[in-house]
Amino acid sequence: MDKFKFYLVKFSYDIEEVCSLLSSNNDDFYGIKFIKKENHSYKFNFYERKILETTYLDKDFNEHTIEQLKTDDFIFYIFEKKNSFFLLLENPNRNITFFKNFISQKLNNKIIINSLELNPFKLYEYLNRSIDSKFIASTIEVKDIQLNSSTIATLTLKSSNDLQNHFEQYIQAEKYYISKIILTNSEKYKGKLLFCHDCSLGLQIHNQGDFMNVFTNFLVENQ
Known part of the structure; x- marks a missing residue:
């Protein structure tokens, strides 16, 4: 990747x-x-x-x-x-x-x-609006879930189905942020895409140059 x-x-x-x-x-x-x-x-x-530098001893115990x-x-x-x-x-x-x-x-x-900070889920929605090719959210990592005044949790969700519409049912809190999302695409890009909150990404896809152009358009529109 x-x-x-x-x-x-x-x-x-x-x-x-x-x-x-x-x-x-x-x-x-x-x-x-x-x-x-x-x-x-x-x-x-x-x-x-x-x-x-690598140091070793020969058979006569001389150091080289x-x-x-x-x-x-x-x-x-x-x-x-x-x-x-x-x-x-x-x-x-x-x-x-x-x-x-x-x-x-x-x-x-x-x-x-x-x-730069990236909202991975906002990017996911942007891709599905902008590209005529279906992206599926297979993994979502959620951090700083405020369970109560003294407890903060991190949650990683993985599914063979798209997590887009139902991941929030697993988060019993109002305050949290999505730190990482992994998308799969079986049509135009045929591979896996990883996006993180710190604007780092991993790509294992076809048509990488085309995708990077779409991604930079998103950055410009959302900086």
């Missing part, structure tokens, strides 16, 4: 300057490479190289050290949609705080990276 994370960004440069600054002054261990521009989307690769170079990297995008800029991380495999600090330094601290 491919994993993604979205942020809203604002910077004091035009986008071409951003691309130039991000991809300049790389060193041997950390850096950003600009890959390509496609329409209003700019694709980059962030890399981090580490030297790992082997040094290995390990590279971690992931793709990210900066794209514009209806006068807003978004940062999209694709399968990030390292500490996100470090990455955000790194690009902030590259841009001379003239960038604001804002977290």
Whole structure:
């Protein structure tokens, strides 16, 4: 399953300057490479190289050290949609705080990276309105269920049927929020879609590019 994370960004440069600054002054261990521009989307690769040391003893009990170079990297995008800029991380495999600090330094601290909140159930309703293809809510995770003044609960519901119309019957409280929802689609996208409250998502579907366009439209309309 491919994993993604979205942020809203604002910077004091035009986008071409951003691309130039991000991809300049790389060193041997950390850096950003600009890959390509496609329409209003700019694709980059962030890399981090580490030297790992392994120590072992030979048959004569002499100690030896082997040094290995390990590279971690992931793709990210900066794209514009209806006068807003978004940062999209694709399968990030390292500490996100470090990455955000790194690009902030590259841009001379003239960038604001804002977290986004997503209402997974609102997205579910949007998809069923916007796309001529049925989505089924197979898993819903509900958090901060206020049972009483001293008790807060978390509930995960799983079903082979669509949970849309009857999940609330299991929640005996007025205050709660939906933290995660898993949808299935057997028609246009043929797969599984995971959406979280922190605007991260997982996709195991066909036509991924088409879906991401629909999803970003939702973000713009609901930010």
